[in-house]
Amino acid sequence: MLAIQAAVTIDLAYSERIPYTFKGRLQSRTSEACGSLSTSLPDQLFWPNSTQYSTETTDIWSETCLLSPSCVFEPNTAEDLSQGLKLIKMSGSKLSVRSGGHMPVPGAQSLDDGVMISMSRFNTQALNSDKTIASIGPGQTWIDVYTWLAQSDLVVNGGRYPSVGVGGELIGGGIGYFSGSRGWGCNDIVGYEVVLADGGIVYATGENTTFSDLFWALKGGHNNFGIVTRFDMRTIPIGSIYGGFLAWNGGAKEQFFDALEDYMAPGGGVDDPHSAINAFASIQPAKGSSSYSLENVILYSLPDPSPVALRGFTSINSSYLTTSEVSLHTTWTDIPNLLGQFSNRNGRSLFWSISYKGDPQAISIHNHTVIDGALEELTHVAGLTIYATWQPISKSWLEISQRSGDAIALDPETDGTFIAGMITSLWDNEEDDEAVYAFVEKAAQKIQSETTKVGLYNPFIYLNDAAKTQKPFDALGGGKSLPRLKEIQAKYDPDGFIKNYLQHGFSLE
Ligand SMILES: Cc1cc2nc3c(=O)[nH]c(=O)nc-3n(C[C@H](O)[C@H](O)[C@H](O)COP(=O)(O)OP(=O)(O)OC[C@H]3O[C@@H](n4cnc5c(N)ncnc54)[C@H](O)[C@@H]3O)c2cc1C
Known part of the structure; x- marks a missing residue:
């Protein structure tokens, strides 16, 4: 490990510029890149049909992102990566970088006809x-x-x-x-x-x-x-903390939305810095309205067995509960481990980010547009579950961001407490990609226009939750x-x- 105290370390051996030249067609450039990597760093280069290649190119969360790189480069160290990057650059090949492979944006981490760089050996x-x-x-x-x-x-x-x-x-x-x-x-x-x-x-x-x-x-x-x-x-x-995962059937709807609205209100749970929720409503359109479900991942970062901030959710009538895995945990990792069920990689996925003030009207617009719309238009999509997701962002969170200084740079005063919402879709077959995309795009436009009309829309697009056609950088820093x-x-x-x-x-x- 490089010493953390060292403010800056530059490896001068790698800092010289390499003349950048174009060399013929894409495939030959890529063959050249893979060939020179294979010669210079043979234990770090994997060709199609090797197990390593197969793992790196298929261990990707959304099937919409599965592509066929010409080879996979798995550098051992920053120095190897530097050397490999120079070779790729010299050849004029395209490249991609993957770490966890979770971004459900086609082309984000993989590619056809190019070198995929996998960061899997960077596990400091x-x-x-x-x-x-x-x-x-x-x-x-x-x-x-x-x-x-x-x-x-x-x-x-x-x-x-x-x-x-x-x-x-x-x-x-x-x-x-x-x-x-x-x-x-x-x-x-x-x-x-x-x-x-x-x-x-x-x-x-x-x-x-x-x-x-x-x-x-x-x-x-x-x-x-x-x-x-x-x-x-x-x-x-970190010591003992409270939290886990809750799911309710549709009977809990009124109490769930009351709890969410109270959570977002001034002085509500959102203003308690120890509290976190990730709330969502979901529907499986092919199964009809009875598949409507409400869910929430909750966490309170103190050893409080009944945090006030989360009580709106924990006190929803228990007769509606379909899953209740919430308790005080001495081992905090129990909570992320509970969410292993959301790590299923056998399907197609689309994320879409949409933000607005945490107001009951906007929350309702989001819920109805996604759930009612999907029930009307997407019953034919095999295996589809579609979610309206609510991620509260507090004013004090934005103040911390402002003090830290980052490219996101939202304004605590004008952006204030808001919801970084999502439309999340998971489905089975490629033939339905277009229908899902078209629906989600239309739903997002409707949520945007209706929340804009009532002065609640926020143009922030959270990059990690965005779809390929969204422009997450436009609203950053106003x-x-x-x-x-x-x-x-x-x-x-x-x-x-x-x-x-x-x-x-x-x-x-
Ligand atoms: C099930 C699920 C749960 C999620 N939960 C959360 C959450 O709790 N909080 C949250 O903020 N987001 C969450 N996300 C969104 C997630 O943060 C993004 O999808 C993120 O890009 C995933 O990172 P990755 O390394 O797994 O993805 P990858 O697909 O490997 O990479 C994503 C992008 O980052 C680039 N990249 C990766 N590593 C590097 C690197 N070392 N240097 C330069 N570029 C790099 C890649 O080139 C690619 O463009 C979730 C996504 C899923 C699917």
Whole structure:
């Protein structure tokens, strides 16, 4: 592990520029890239039909994202990645980077006719001497990290679901169980080790150093600047905590929405920094309205067996409960582990992000548009479950983000407490992709126009929950972040290699 105290470390051996030339057609460029990687780093390059290739290209959360790279490069170290990146750049091949493979955006982490770089060997787990900073490799899942840190009664503000990858989640911002008191996941990062487009390995911190602009950009700017090989992140002491997973049948509807509305009201649970919820309503249109279900992942980060902040949900009439896995846990990892059921990778998936003030009217618009609409229009889609999802973002969360300084840069005063909502769809067959996409796009437009009419719409699009056609950078910083992100990209990627050749979930264009 590089010493955390060192503000900046640059490996000069890798910082020289390589002339960038175009060499013929795409396939020959890719063959050249795979060939030179295979010659220079033979134990790190995998061809189709190898087990490793198969795992890396299929262990991806949404089937909509399964593509066929020409080869898979699994670097062992940042130095190997740097060397490999130079070879790929020299060849003029396209490339993608994958960590946990969870972004349900086709082309975000895989590609046809190009090199997939897998970060799976970047699994650093190290604590500094006083255990306040954890160095974390991006190739791990969050449950790997939580299980390791729990041995020291520590946690970090990572993703809520166990199988989500560290790499993608943190560069998109990060909504965690501890965000009420810590802000976005990226707000706890004190340093990023990054391999840049020219192969240079740099350590970006916020301490007014050479790379503090890069440090800012990586907090929410996605993979538009380089490949992160290590996150250094503040730890949080953790003891017993309360929480788990609750599900109710449709009979609980009125009480559930009362609880959600109370939670979002000023002074409600959302304003308690220890409280976190991830609430959703779902329907399986082929099974009809009786399949309507309400669910909530709840967590209270203190050893309180009956937190007031969550009581609206925990006191819903128990006759409606279909699942009740909530208790005080001495081992906090019980909670993310409960959510293993959401890690099923055998299906197709679409996320769509939509935000608005946490007002009863907007919540109702979201619920009815998704649920009623899907019941009318999507009964023919095999295996479809569609969700309206509510993720509360508090004003104090945005204040923490503002103090930390990040590219997301929402304004606590004007954006205030709001809901980062989602429409989430899971279904079986490719033949239904278009129908699901068309419905979700139309539903999102309707939610946007109806919440706009009543002054409740918020243009924030959470990148980690967005669909390919959404533009998550436009609203960041009230529109001011995007020009700065572009300048920083041009500074660190003057040849446009990362910009034009690396696959993005979301580019800055
Ligand atoms: C079941 C499920 C639960 C989720 N829960 C949460 C949650 O609780 N909180 C939350 O905020 N989000 C959540 N998400 C969204 C998730 O954060 C994003 O999909 C995220 O991009 C996943 O990261 P990954 O590494 O698994 O994905 P990947 O698909 O591997 O990567 C996503 C993107 O990040 C890029 N990338 C990955 N690693 C690196 C790296 N080291 N350097 C540069 N670029 C990199 C990739 O190129 C790709 O474009 C969830 C998603 C799913 C499917």
